[in-house]
Structures are given as structure tokens and as C-alpha cells.
Amino acid sequence: MAEHREGSDHAFSEAQREGLYRAIHERRDVRAQFLPDPVPTEVLARLLDAAHHAPSVGFMQPWDFLVIDSLAVREQVHRLFQRENAKAAEHYANERGELYRRLKLEGILESPLNLCITCDRSRGGEHVLGRNSIVETDLFSTCLAVQNLWLAARAEGIGVGWVSILDQEELASILNLPEQVYPLAYLCLGYVSEFLEQPELARSGWRQRLPLAELVHGNGWGEPLLDATLHEALAGGRD
Amino acid sequence: MAEHREGSDHAFSEAQREGLYRAIHERRDVRAQFLPDPVPTEVLARLLDAAHHAPSVGFMQPWDFLVIDSLAVREQVHRLFQRENAKAAEHYANERGELYRRLKLEGILESPLNLCITCDRSRGGEHVLGRNSIVETDLFSTCLAVQNLWLAARAEGIGVGWVSILDQEELASILNLPEQVYPLAYLCLGYVSEFLEQPELARSGWRQRLPLAELVHGNGWGEPLLDATLHEALAGGRD
Numbered sequence: 001m002a003e004h005r006e007g008s009d010h011a012f013s014e015a016q017r018e019g020l021y022r023a024i025h026e027r028r029d030v031r032a033q034f035l036p037d038p039v040p041t042e043v044l045a046r047l048l049d050a051a052h053h054a055p056s057v058g059f060m061q062p063w064d065f066l067v068i069d070s071l072a073v074r075e076q077v078h079r080l081f082q083r084e085n086a087k088a089a090e091h092y093a094n095e096r097g098e099l100y101r102r103l104k105l106e107g108i109l110e111s112p113l114n115l116c117i118t119c120d121r122s123r124g125g126e127h128v129l130g131r132n133s134i135v136e137t138d139l140f141s142t143c144l145a146v147q148n149l150w151l152a153a154r155a156e157g158i159g160v161g162w163v164s165i166l167d168q169e170e171l172a173s174i175l176n177l178p179e180q181v182y183p184l185a186y187l188c189l190g191y192v193s194e195f196l197e198q199p200e201l202a203r204s205g206w207r208q209r210l211p212l213a214e215l216v217h218g219n220g221w222g223e224p225l226l227d228a229t230l231h232e233a234l235a236g237g238r239d
Numbered sequence: 240m241a242e243h244r245e246g247s248d249h250a251f252s253e254a255q256r257e258g259l260y261r262a263i264h265e266r267r268d269v270r271a272q273f274l275p276d277p278v279p280t281e282v283l284a285r286l287l288d289a290a291h292h293a294p295s296v297g298f299m300q301p302w303d304f305l306v307i308d309s310l311a312v313r314e315q316v317h318r319l320f321q322r323e324n325a326k327a328a329e330h331y332a333n334e335r336g337e338l339y340r341r342l343k344l345e346g347i348l349e350s351p352l353n354l355c356i357t358c359d360r361s362r363g364g365e366h367v368l369g370r371n372s373i374v375e376t377d378l379f380s381t382c383l384a385v386q387n388l389w390l391a392a393r394a395e396g397i398g399v400g401w402v403s404i405l406d407q408e409e410l411a412s413i414l415n416l417p418e419q420v421y422p423l424a425y426l427c428l429g430y431v432s433e434f435l436e437q438p439e440l441a442r443s444g445w446r447q448r449l450p451l452a453e454l455v456h457g458n459g460w461g462e463p464l465l466d467a468t469l470h471e472a473l474a475g476g477r478d
Contacts, residue, residue: 010434011396012258019255020262020394024289024387045472050263052451054386057403059440061449069465070458084372091366105369127330129445130344130403133323136378137403140423143382147293148263150383151390155259157250164296164369164376176459184379195249201298206368210300212291219309220415226308233284 030159058129269398297368
């Protein structure tokens with residue numbers, strides 16, 4: 001289409017675009033397939049560099065990275081997980097409860113490397129550009145760093161799992177975090193025997209992917225799209 | 240290295256990896272370079288599909304997407320921005336204040352398309368797997384969707400800018416969002432005349448990229464890395 005030729009000159013080659021879309025579609029939240037092989041230093045450096053190039057509110061770059069290879073520290077975190085997970089399991093009864101207890105939800109000890117990505121709530125001083133309306137934008141920025149790392153890891157053949165069933169105050173205490181530093185993401189990293197074709201929770205029957213077309217609105221909530229062909233294009237998306 | 244050969248078989252080809260790393264390093268928060276050319280339907284569908292394939296806590300998929308092409312709605316949002324930005328500017332005095340007022344911080348009206356990515360806090364019911372310890376994990380999941388879309392857009396040659404200087408309650412009112420739906424990200428999208436080599440805030444002298452090596456810790460905050468070669472590898476990262 002002639003009218004957007006000039007702009008689309010900045011698009012990547014087919015192979016490069018395919019690499020990005022592959023990472024997005026083949027990335028998994030890995031819990032059970034970790035191999036013990038170490039992550040090479042130069043690969044880990046590329047992953048951290050990818051995270052560090054995330055966008056951040058006011059260029060605040062609120063993240064720090066704790067590279068956790070000590071088994072003793074991982075065992076402490078694993079005990080935290082077990083305690084929180086026992087509490088979580090109480091919410092589910094009968095078949096749902098049985099399924100919950102069968103699910104493997106973390107690979108803290110089997111993965112060769114754990115990584116905690118934190119958010120320093122005070123970095124950049126009292127007034128951070130763009131952060132006056134929504135104070136949580138520093139946490140949001142740190143999430144963007146997590147996703148950069150997650151995708152880069154997939155391209156390197158490395159699986160990542162985010163362990164969210166942890167008491168963050170106790171985790172901060174184990175890792176000696178200063179008071180203003182929040183442990184946003186506790187990740188397990190390592191090479192894997194396989195990347196599952198479907199997310200683990202879909203495969204196990206816990207919950208399925210929602211139809212994208214039903215999540216897209218027009219100029220206000222629940223309003224139809226002006227471009228009806230978009231709905232058709234969305235319905236043809238990947239599972 | 241023989242010890243991780245098996246695992247790294249899942250790594251992408253050189254060209255595919257380069258595509259992902261290019262997107263990560265050449266992505267920009269675009270405010271001033273938008274072209275009016277429309278984003279083609281099939282490209283927008285790929286971007287939304289990329290966002291929808293983000294990881295989410297308990298496979299909750301809490302996001303919805305409002306495709307905002309109405310000029311009237313964008314003008315309402317632009318007025319919101321102007322009001323909030325005037326308040327924000329009051330935090331900066333003298334030279335810093337002058338620089339702040341010179342910065343262009345949004346492209347709401349110049350970009351052909353605005354997109355609001357929301358988070359439905361109630362999706363998936365009362366107990367979402369993995370969300371018992373940290374209730375904000377649904378917001379975090381939605382951020383991961385934002386970053387997927389942002390990177391995919393870069394690969395397609397499309398610029399994205401996140402406007403965080405908005406009153407979220409007033410924004411929710413303009414977009415008729417239900418009470419449990421939070422407008423997490425208000426984005427401007429469009430082809431661009433150029434992607435800047437440096438982030439806008441670095442180029443203008445507002446704030447520079449931090450040295451990554453100083454943000455990486457060992458098994459606890461402030462502890463040295465066991466692998467000293469990682470620090471060297473990090474120091475050689477891109478600006």
C-alpha cells in the first residue's frame with residue numbers, strides 16, 4: 001500500500017521479524033523442564049543487557065539484578081514457596097484442588113540459576129518525569145525489563161519461570177534488600193529439555209487461551225470496531 | 240561448551256536472534272516522529288496477537304484492547320494530558336523547568352492510532368492461581384503484554400509511545416471502562432520518520448543510561464558476583 005511506504009522502511013527483514021514473533025509465541029513459563037547445564041557468562045550478560053534496555057518512566061531504570069546461584073539461598077526461597085503454596089492450595093476444593101496440587105509451579109532448585117529483578121522505588125529522586133500521575137509506573141517499567149529478558153532467553157534456548165507464590169517481605173529479607181527496593185520478579189533460568197507447545201496451564205486443563213477478538217473494543221469499552229476486517233484478522237490468530 | 244550443547248539446541252538462528260535483539264535495542268518511546276500514514280489492519284492484528292501471547296499469572300489474560308482512532312476521543316485525552324502535565328511541570332524550577340517544558344512528551348493527536356491496554360482486575364474469579372501472595376501480578380502481566388506489542392511494533396517499523404501523564408480515573412471515564420477495569424497503558428502508535436539512536440531523554444540531557452555492571456549483584460544485595468568475568472562482559476554492553 002503506497003500510503004505507508006515511507007514509514008514502513010524501518011521495518012525489519014522477514015527473518016528478523018520471524019525471530020521476534022517466534023520468541024513471543026514460543027516463550028513459555030517453564031517449571032518442569034530445566035536441565036542442570038550452566039548458563040554461560042556471555043549468554044547471561046546478553047540477557048541482562050536486554051533487560052536493561054527496556055523502556056522506563058522518566059528513563060528511571062529502577063531495576064537491579066541479583067544473580068542467585070547459591071544452593072543455600074535457593075533452598076531458603078524454596079521453603080518460602082512451599083509455605084505460601086500450601087496456603088494457596090486451601091482456596092481450591094475437590095477436583096480443582098487435586099489438579100492444583102498436581103501442578104508443578106516452580107523450578108527453584110532444579111534450574112541452575114535464579115534471578116531476582118528488583119525495583120528501587122526511590123531511584124531518580126522525588127519527582128521522576130512521567131511518574132506524577134501513577135506512582136506504580138516504576139514497577140510497570142521493571143515488568144518491561146522482565147519481558148525483554150524472557151524473550152531474549154527464549155531466543156537463546158533458555159527457559160524462564162516466574163515464581164509469584166512468595167511472600168515478598170520475607171524474600172526481601174533473605175536477599176538483604178534495602179527498604180526502598182521491591183523484589184518484583186523471582187525468576188528461574190536454565191536450558192530445557194523442551195519448550196512445551198502449549199502453556200502448562202492450558203495443557204493441564206486449568207484454563208484456556210481466550211479468543212482475542214472478544215478482547216478488542218472500539219473507541220470505548222464494548223463499542224464495535226470501525227474496521228470490521230480487524231475482527232476477521234484477529235480470529236485467524238495463533239492459538 | 241559441550242556441557243550445555245543439548246539444551247542450547249532450542250536456540251534460534253543467528254538472523255532470528257538478531258531480529259529480537261534489534262527490536263530490544265532499537266525500540267524507542269516515540270513522541271515526536273509520528274507520520275500520519277494509517278497502520279494497516281493486518282499489521283495491527285499481528286501487534287495485538289503479540290500482546291495477547293504475553294505470559295500472565297494463572298493464565299489470567301487480564302488484558303483488553305481499545306483501538307482508538309476517533310479524533311474526538313483523542314482530543315479529550317489530549318486535554319487530560321495537558322492538565323496533568325501542567326501540574327507535573329510545577330515540580331521543576333529554573334533550567335530543569337525550562338528543559339521540562341521544552342520536552343515533547345506525547346503524540347496523541349499526531350499519531351494515527353491510540354491504543355489503551357486495560358487490566359480487568361476481576362477476570363478469572365476470586366482466586367487466580369499464583370496471585371494469592373501479590374495481588375498486583377495482574378497489572379504486571381498486562382505490562383508484559385505491553386512490551387510484547389512494543390517490540391513487535393518496532394520490528395514492523397511502527398513507533399509506540401506510552402503516555403503516563405494522565406489521570407487514570409478520568410481516562411477510565413472517557414473510555415467508559417467498567418469499575419473493575421484499570422487503564423494500564425495509553426499508547427500512541429504509528430509509522431515514524433525515524434527511530435532516534437538514543438532515547439529522547441538521554442539525547443536532551445535529562446537523564447543518562449546507568450552502567451549495567453553497577454546494577455548487578457550476587458546472592459544478596461550488594462554482594463559481589465561469584466563469576467567475576469560477568470562484570471567484564473556487562474561492561475562491554477551497548478549504550
